[in-house]
Amino acid sequence: MITVELKSQVDKIWETFWTGGISNPLTVIEQFTFLLFLRRLDEQQLLAEKKANLVGVSIQNPIFMEEHNKFR
Numbered sequence: 001m002i003t004v005e006l007k008s009q010v011d012k013i014w015e016t017f018w019t020g021g022i023s024n025p026l027t028v029i030e031q032f033t034f035l036l037f038l039r040r041l042d043e044q045q046l047l048a049e050k051k052a053n054l055v056g057v058s059i060q061n062p063i064f065m066e067e068h069n070k071f072r
Contacts, residue, residue, distance in 0.1 A: 042072055 013035075017028045045063045052059045064072055 045072075 010032075013032060014028060017031065022028055022031065041063050045059075048059050048062070
């Protein structure tokens with residue numbers, strides 16, 4: 001279900017794209033979907049990092065390499 005908070009967040013992101021010069025709705029949806037995909041990948045890596053830290057080992061097959069951490 002779409003809550004007021006979720007709708008507000010989506011509207012805020014949509015407005016950011018619009019003011020940034022991306023006015024084509026298909027482009028906005030494409031970029032928004034890509035951001036959601038990247039966020040999910042980051043969440044998966046964070047979970048793997050937490051598990052690895054509990055056991056005291058390094059992550060096997062990380063999604064993001066060490067040099068990519070500044071982009072996360």
